Amino acid sequence: AQKITQTQPGMFVQEKEAVTLDCTYDTSDPSYGLFWYKQPSSGEMIFLIYQGSYDQQNATEGRYSLNFQKARKSANLVISASQLGDSAMYFCAMRGYNFNKFYFGSGTKLNVKP
Amino acid sequence: DTEVTQTPKHLVMGMTNKKSLKCEQHMGHRAMYWYKQKAKKPPELMFVYSYEKLSINESVPSRFSPECPNSSLLNLHLHALQPEDSALYLCASSQDDRNTEAFFGQGTRLTVV
Numbered sequence: 001a002q003k004i005t006q007t008q009p010g011m012f013v014q015e016k017e018a019v020t021l022d023c024t025y026d027t028s029d030p031s032y033g034l035f036w037y038k039q040p041s042s043g044e045m046i047f048l049i050y051q052g053s054y055d056q057q058n059a060t061e062g063r064y065s066l067n068f069q070k071a072r073k074s075a076n077l078v079i080s081a082s083q084l085g086d087s088a089m090y091f092c093a094m095r096g097y098n099f100n101k102f103y104f105g106s107g108t109k110l111n112v113k114p
Numbered sequence: 115d116t117e118v119t120q121t122p123k124h125l126v127m128g129m130t131n132k133k134s135l136k137c138e139q140h141m142g143h144r145a146m147y148w149y150k151q152k153a154k155k156p157p158e159l160m161f162v163y164s165y166e167k168l169s170i171n172e173s174v175p176s177r178f179s180p181e182c183p184n185s186s187l188l189n190l191h192l193h194a195l196q197p198e199d200s201a202l203y204l205c206a207s208s209q210d211d212r213n214t215e216a217f218f219g220q221g222t223r224l225t226v227v
Contacts, residue, residue: 033213037218042220043221044219045157045204045206046218047215047216047217091156091157095212099211100162101159101162101170102147102216104156104157105156106155107155109154
């Protein structure tokens with residue numbers, strides 16, 4: 001069975017500072033993909049970044065980077081230079097052997113303070 | 115075009131009404147999804163269509179009826195809903211590849227009165 005765990009229900013960060021959102025996962029699939037999504041209050045799920053289980057390097061997309069530690073089964077999202085518009089829910093997700101299923105964590109509500 | 119378009123954005127319906135939610139994508143994706151999301155919770159998978167065939171039904175009550183008329187369209191027919199069915203309904207699409215992301219629509223905020 002697949003499981004995604006996000007242990008931080010809510011977090012605060014000062015504008016322009018970096019923040020790390022935690023995600024751990026459990027799977028027996030040899031190959032899988034890890035994803036982070038942002039959901040503002042408007043409701044749309046916005047794809048941020050992807051990491052493949054066989055990728056040697058950590059993924060980066062602009063201000064977003066993924067700290068992937070395969071042995072620890074963690075895939076933490078790092079947001080550098082936080083902006084007020086980063087305030088939103090953030091979901092970690094995984095796609096494995098049954099690749100038509102995306103498994104979501106419970107989410108982290110990030111608040112960026114001016 | 116990397117958009118998934120959902121209509122309507124908001125819907126209020128009575129428990130005896132019949133309504134439909136619509137979803138459209140033109141990215142050539144062959145997998146399409148319906149998710150239900152309650153406030154402050156993660157999305158819950160309801161249905162998956164793969165190549166226009168229903169491949170996953172997560173034990174959803176029959177008052178929700180999905181339909182995939184063609185590879186670009188996905189509908190969710192609603193009938194005799196309960197107030198607890200009020201939620202954000204999200205449509206998504208993706209390629210059939212575990213290493214690609216799903217694209218989500220903006221959702222339909224459904225209120226059952």
